[in-house]
Amino acid sequence: MSFQRPQIFRPPSEARSYFLPLTQGCSNNSCSFCRYNGAQLHVRDVEEIKEEIDALDLYLREGVCLPHIHPVVYQVASHLTTKRVFLQDGDALVYPYPKLVEVLQYLNVKFPWLEKIAAYATPQDLLRRSVEELKVLKELKLDIVYVGPESGDDEVLKHVNKGVTHDEIVEGTRRAKEAGISLSVTVLLGLGGVTGSERHAHETARILTEIDPEYAGALTLTLVHGTPLYEESCQGKFELISPLQSLNELKTIIENADFTNCFFSSMHASNYLAVRGVLPQDRNRMLGQLSHVLKTEDESLLRPEFMREL
Ligand code: SF4
Incomplete structure (x- = not known):
């Protein structure tokens, strides 16, 4: 099945960021209160992500819209007032590590003016990464992760x-x-x-x-x-x-x-x-x-x- 662009759910502070989907859904789709409960995780192909980054670059430099690129790309880009990218979706940090590094490197090469990259992350996503791996992401401008513990009570969790x-x-x-x-x-x-x-x-x-x-x-x-x-x-x-x-x-x-x-x-x-x-x-x-x-x-x-x- 081809990758379906997710709806935009984002923290209020990312309202003016560019929304770049890496995944759709959430890898930890078990939380009994959440709209992602039971939803399947879809992981986007890295070449498709790079194609979107190329299209965004072309639009930002020359105002050119390509017919085969999703119109949301241009709708979001036309309202871009920050130098920030928010990686979608529910826990974009689950994206396979080497590919995540590749995407962030590509963003950095194409947009050297980029200041900050942000993403939702589950605690599990963070536990899968070593501090060294996370430092690599930080160097590639992953500046903030949004994490939802929801509760500190083990019984509730x-x-x-x-x-x-x-x-x-x-x-x-x-x-x-x-x-x-x-x-x-x-x-x-x-x-x-x-x-x-x-x-x-x-x-x-x-x-x-x-x-x-x-x-x-x-x-x-x-x-x-x-x-x-x-x-x-x-x-x-x-x-x-x-x-x-x-x-x-x-x-x-x-x-x-x-x-x-x-x-x-x-x-x-x-x-x-x-x-x-x-x-x-x-x-x-x-x-x-x-x-x-x-x-x-x-x-x-x-x-x-x-x-x-x-
Ligand atoms: S980890 Fe977060 S997004 Fe995923 S199912 Fe649980 S509450 Fe929802």
């Missing part, structure tokens, strides 16, 4: 089929850090359900402390129709936390996670309340915002359900 433990996540992210690659880490409020809420929040604060990333973001669980967790919820085996309980989890995480210098945010559209700041220095202000809503229980201060997004 097991329940949602994450495929890695707390300690393995810490080890994978440690390797990226040692190689000089920045980390942006996301956690998922509500993933422990009602019964596991408190432990999930405390263990998530603990793993964030151990990872000590440059960026961290909290999202709030939204059940995706058709996923195993959605089915569990329909059968009454998993109970979603309430909006105010999600704020309690967020408060616990901000109170207990100990960062060196981390931009922490809950700005994502899945959250009921947006707070952001640099931790540790903005901790009191952020906690004050959360405490005010928790004390008044004024739900009109929360993002309405219909405005939430995945």
